[in-house]
Amino acid sequence: MKYDYLIVGAGLYGAVFAREAMDAGKKVLVIEKRDHIAGNVYSEKIEGIEVHKYGPHIFHTSDREVWNYVNRFAEFNRYTNCPIARYKDEQYCLPFNMNTFYAMWGVKTPQEAEAKIEEQKKEAGITEPKNLEEQAISLVGRDIYEKLIRGYTEKQWGRPCTELPAFIIKRLPVRLTYDNNYFNDLWQGVPTDGYTAMVRRMFDGAEIRLDTDYFSDRAGFDAVADKIVFTGMIDRYFDGQLGTLEYRSLRFETEVLDCSNYQGNTLVNYTEYEIPYTRCIEHKHFVLREQLDNPKTVITREYPATWKPGDEPYYPINDEKNDALYRKYRELAEKDPKVIFGGRLGGYRYLDMDKVIALALSDVKKYL
Numbered sequence: 463m464k465y466d467y468l469i470v471g472a473g474l475y476g477a478v479f480a481r482e483a484m485d486a487g488k489k490v491l492v493i494e495k496r497d498h499i500a501g502n503v504y505s506e507k508i509e510g511i512e513v514h515k516y517g518p519h520i521f522h523t524s525d526r527e528v529w530n531y532v533n534r535f536a537e538f539n540r541y542t543n544c545p546i547a548r549y550k551d552e553q554y555c556l557p558f559n560m561n562t563f564y565a566m567w568g569v570k571t572p573q574e575a576e577a578k579i580e581e582q583k584k585e586a587g588i589t590e591p592k593n594l595e596e597q598a599i600s601l602v603g604r605d606i607y608e609k610l611i612r613g614y615t616e617k618q619w620g621r622p623c624t625e626l627p628a629f630i631i632k633r634l635p636v637r638l639t640y641d642n643n644y645f646n647d648l649w650q651g652v653p654t655d656g657y658t659a660m661v662r663r664m665f666d667g668a669e670i671r672l673d674t675d676y677f678s679d680r681a682g683f684d685a686v687a688d689k690i691v692f693t694g695m696i697d698r699y700f701d702g703q704l705g706t707l708e709y710r711s712l713r714f715e716t717e718v719l720d721c722s723n724y725q726g727n728t729l730v731n732y733t734e735y736e737i738p739y740t741r742c743i744e745h746k747h748f749v750l751r752e753q754l755d756n757p758k759t760v761i762t763r764e765y766p767a768t769w770k771p772g773d774e775p776y777y778p779i780n781d782e783k784n785d786a787l788y789r790k791y792r793e794l795a796e797k798d799p800k801v802i803f804g805g806r807l808g809g810y811r812y813l814d815m816d817k818v819i820a821l822a823l824s825d826v827k828k829y830l
């Protein structure tokens with residue numbers, strides 16, 4: 463065998479695995495079907511502005527090992543994510559905090575806000591939330607659910623909130639303080655020279671073949687390495703023999719505007735159902751103030767989309783049916799000593815970047 467590891471996919475998981483394997487003296491070949499490295503964290507310059515091609519990416523973590531790790535490959539700015547939500551002609555701060563409650567109800571103290579939420583929760587008669595709608599109402603009351611959650615969530619997932627699992631909404635912080643920071647983590651930021659540069663440094667010294675799909679010559683690729691690290695779709699690896707896992711897809715529409723500051727914020731969420739996109743990203747604001755003298759700006763509107771085989775799989779749909787099917791694929795995976803499944807597609811789970819890095823670091827310890 464020419465290589466110790468064939469790494470399929472040049473995303474974050476593949477990059478960390480490759481880095482650690484090379485540092486341990488192993489020989490790796492990386493293949494990537496897209497024409498660039500970095501997977502979904504890929505960013506590129508348009509009009510001098512770093513554009514996040516596959517959706518806005520904010521690095522946040524409370525894991526010291528992961529934070530120290532990424533800082534070896536990039537310098538991070540102090541970007542703090544504070545999205546704005548627009549509902550018709552109204553505007554609110556996210557995540558749900560005292561600024562949101564004040565704008566919604568005119569309440570100024572945590573006690574008043576708590577009482578308002580409690581009153582709306584009582585009116586709805588919810589004791590044990592059974593679905594996303596009930597979970598949302600018991601967290602923030604009916605008004606916020608109707609204006610800021612229902613439309614956004616139903617666009618995002620293409621299903622009524624009453625048919626969605628409660629856990630989706632549990633990720634969002636609810637705070638009785640005037641704090642618009644979207645994340646609770648200890649560390650947060652964006653690499654000052656972009657994610658692609660960070661991932662390129664992780665891959666330093668690796669042999670990478672772009673525009674190369676593993677399935678274009680499966681037998682050939684299997685023959686070059688002792689082990690395969692596969693970060694694509696686990697069901698596709700097994701030829702869908704047990705059935706097809708489902709995903710939700712996205713479509714991004716990017717525009718360059720002759721305007722130095724279009725919306726005054728990186729993220730504006732459009733929470734009403736009638737507007738087909740969920741959010742608008744103005745990329746220059748990731749870089750704090752330095753870019754405002756650029757007379758142009760780049761914006762991206764993010765449209766949720768149904769997924770069919772062949773489309774880009776952005777979000778796994780972790781309902782009972784898909785999770786049960788995934789468990790069956792896992793059983794197959796455990797019987798195949800040649801392959802290690804990694805990353806968000808290999809594990810059929812939504813994972814933030816820090817979790818993907820932590821997973822890759824722990825897998826490397828396990829397998830090397």
Ligand code: FAD
Nearest residue numbers: 471473474475495501502517519520676694805806814815
């Ligand atoms: P990927 O980045 O998907 O990499 C897998 C790679 O494998 C891809 O490049 C793919 O082309 C390649 N591949 C697949 N099949 C094959 C094949 N057959 N042959 C060759 N190559 C193949 N995380 C955060 O922490 N903060 C955020 O703000 C954030 N925002 C996000 C916003 C959106 C819209 C989305 C979808 C995700 C977001 N994430 C965020 C999550 C983040 O994108 C992931 O954690 C990360 O990209 C996962 O890395 P990965 O290596 O597992 O997968």
Ligand code: UDP
Nearest residue numbers: 547610611612614615618630631633634731
């Ligand atoms: N959400 C919402 N309104 C918003 C933002 C988020 O209802 O303005 C809900 C929605 O159900 C979404 C979930 O919160 O799926 C998680 O949002 P987050 O921004 O964490 O998810 P991401 O879009 O990054 O996957």
